Amino acid sequence: xxxKLTQINLAPDGGYKGFGPLGLENNQAPxxxxxxxxxxxxxxxxxIGIIWFxxxxxxxxxxxxxxxxxxxxxxxxxKKISSGLIGIVVLISGLFIVNLVGYIFGIESILNIGxxxxxxxxx
Numbered sequence: 001x002x003x004k005l006t007q008i009n010l011a012p013d014g015g016y017k018g019f020g021p022l023g024l025e026n027n028q029a030p031x032x033x034x035x036x037x038x039x040x041x042x043x044x045x046x047x048i049g050i051i052w053f054x055x056x057x058x059x060x061x062x063x064x065x066x067x068x069x070x071x072x073x074x075x076x077x078x079k080k081i082s083s084g085l086i087g088i089v090v091l092i093s094g095l096f097i098v099n100l101v102g103y104i105f106g107i108e109s110i111l112n113i114g115x116x117x118x119x120x121x122x123x
Contacts, residue, residue, distance in 0.1 A: 042098060049091040056084030 063077025 053084050053088045056080055060084065
């Protein structure tokens with residue numbers, strides 16, 4: 001039985017290709033697969049960040065409207081809006097930094113958000 005196990009070819013000719021969208025099918029380069037994965041992850045984080053920003057701004061505005069002249073509630077609502085603005089600035093700065101790092105390492109399409117949106121739409 002051990003002789004039969006040693007005859008199993010564990011490394012096929014041409015190496016492993018994987019399967020699915022992250023596999024190396026159709027002669028894709030590994031850097032292209034990595035770029036596609038990174039683009040998808042960054043796109044998803046960006047969309048979540050923008051949704052959070054809009055939600056925070058709306059909640060801050062509702063807090064200011066409903067404060068009724070209470071200084072503590074008004075300050076708390078202003079802090080929410082400031083937090084949302086700081087968050088969106090950090091998000092946009094992070095995108096620029098990732099784009100710069102991608103350019104330095106030669107991954108030009110590291111932030112292909114349009115490709116990401118086309119990828120998640122139902123065809």
